[in-house]
Structure formats: structure tokens, C-alpha cells
Amino acid sequence: MTSTNHALTALVTGSTRCNGIGLGIAKCLAKNHNMNIILHGTRDGATKEVEKCRGDFAKEYNVSVHYIQADLSTSSGAQQLCEQIDVIYPDGIDVLVNNAGGGHHNLVEDVPLQVWESVLTTNLTSPFVLIKHFITAMKKRGWGRIINISSMFGVRAHAKSAVYTSSKHGLNGLTKAVGKETAGTGVTCNAVCPGYVETELYFKTLEAVVEKDGVSKEEAKTFLMNPTKKLVTPEQIGETVSFLCSRAADNTTAAEFLIDGAHSA
Numbered sequence: 001m002t003s004t005n006h007a008l009t010a011l012v013t014g015s016t017r018c019n020g021i022g023l024g025i026a027k028c029l030a031k032n033h034n035m036n037i038i039l040h041g042t043r044d045g046a047t048k049e050v051e052k053c054r055g056d057f058a059k060e061y062n063v064s065v066h067y068i069q070a071d072l073s074t075s076s077g078a079q080q081l082c083e084q085i086d087v088i089y090p091d092g093i094d095v096l097v098n099n100a101g102g103g104h105h106n107l108v109e110d111v112p113l114q115v116w117e118s119v120l121t122t123n124l125t126s127p128f129v130l131i132k133h134f135i136t137a138m139k140k141r142g143w144g145r146i147i148n149i150s151s152m153f154g155v156r157a158h159a160k161s162a163v164y165t166s167s168k169h170g171l172n173g174l175t176k177a178v179g180k181e182t183a184g185t186g187v188t189c190n191a192v193c194p195g196y197v198e199t200e201l202y203f204k205t206l207e208a209v210v211e212k213d214g215v216s217k218e219e220a221k222t223f224l225m226n227p228t229k230k231l232v233t234p235e236q237i238g239e240t241v242s243f244l245c246s247r248a249a250d251n252t253t254a255a256e257f258l259i260d261g262a263h264s265a
């Protein structure tokens, strides 16, 4: 339950990948709050998989579902996403979930500048562009939720993660600054910081560690595991985001929510 009367609309970036965190979040928001959903991804909306994902979603949850394609590795891509949403929802959106993101596994001296710029733009600059665009209408309405999907790498560093760690630390900093700025306006801004989650990104990281560190898949799995010995699920992240959209979380802002099975303790 939220504190407004109209049907709420949520944008979840990076949300069309099966078993991805983004789709898990979008499903929880539709299921628990009956929110209209804007799905986003890098694929053409006319492709069969994307159209099926959008259609199945709308049928299962009986909410309005749009899909918008945009490349968030450039700030102009993020700007275009905002402009396309303005056409559909001229009064703005109620919930912004900055989920799209990626990483790079390498020693700092082996990170190409182009990779640094692309990951930083996707993980940090694009969330900034989206927040900047949608926050004014949220404040005017006196209610809004901004949730940034960060990582345990947003609070701790590990070797060979300079790009990812820097981007997620930046995202946590942005979260806290926006949370402070909006305190008392009805808008909250929080970061959710998962440990290892069972998604395509996790399996890609596993492969990168096997290839670059010369270890077996089993060794890599032992290393890339939460202390609970269980991978986090996209649904667990979705339910946390869902809580942050509830009235119970009205006073929860500028916070970092670790869901990392005790990794960062």
C-alpha cells in the first residue's frame, strides 16, 4: 500500500532479461502494488522475445505495461529514455528503479579507458540523468520512490573490480545525497546492495574469473559465493524494493540495504 490514490507507475531499467533482477523487481511491484510498469532494455521492442515478455507480463498482472529501448552507456541514451516516457506519462512517474548495470573484471592497469567510461555512464551517470529528470514532478506531487540497485561492491572493494566498485560507490553516494536533499518532501531515495545473485551477470562473472584467473569453475564458485552459501534470488531483491515502496518505509531514506548473506559484515 502506498500513500497516493492514483494508479502508480514504475520505471525499472534493465528489466526484460528472464531471471534478471530487473524483471523480478517489476513483477513484485505489479503483484504487490498493482503498479503500471515501464520495462526497459537494449533490444528492439519489435523482437518476438521482448513483445512476448511485455504481453505475458500485462496478462499475468493485469496492469499497463510499456517497453522502451535505450542504450544507457551514453548519457544521450538516458535522455532519450526520459523523453519517450514523457510522451506516455506527461505528468511523470512515481517510482524509479535504476537497475540496469554491468561490470568489468580486471586489474586497474588493464582496464581500457573506454570500458571505464561506458560502465561509469551505465551504472552512475544514467541513474543521475533519470533522477534529475523525474524528481521535480515527484516532489511536486509529494510522493515518490527512487531505488538504486547497487551492490555489496558499493560499500566494500575487492581486487579486479576497480570500475564496478567505483561506479557502485558513486551510486551509493548519489543515493545518500538525493535522500538528504529530498528528506521531508515525501520522496525517498535508497540503495539496495546485493551480494551474489543468481542471474546471467553472475554467470558471466564466473566465466570471466575462470578465464582470467586460471581457476576451475568449482573454485570460482567457492570464491563467488555469499557466506550463507546461497545465491540471492531476484525475487528477494524485488520484495525489498516492494517494501521500500510501502507506507512502512515512509521514513526510510538515504539508506544502503545490504542483501549479501553477511558478506560485508
Ligand code: NAD
Pocket (backbone or CB within 6 Å): 013, 014, 015, 016, 017, 019, 020, 021, 022, 041, 042, 070, 071, 072, 073, 074, 099, 100, 101, 102, 122, 149, 150, 151, 152, 193, 194, 195, 196, 197, 198, 199, 200, 201, 202
Ligand atoms: P543482468 O546482466 O541479468 O541484467 C542487467 C540488465 O541491465 C539487463 O537487462 C541489461 O539489458 C541492462 N543493461 C546493461 N547494460 C546496459 C546498457 N548499456 N544500456 C541499457 N541497459 C543495460 O544482470 P543482473 O544481475 O540482473 O543485474 C541487475 C543489477 O543488479 C545491476 O545493476 C548489477 O550491477 C546489480 N547486481 C547484480 C548482482 C549479481 O550477482 N547478479 C550482484 C549485485 C548487484
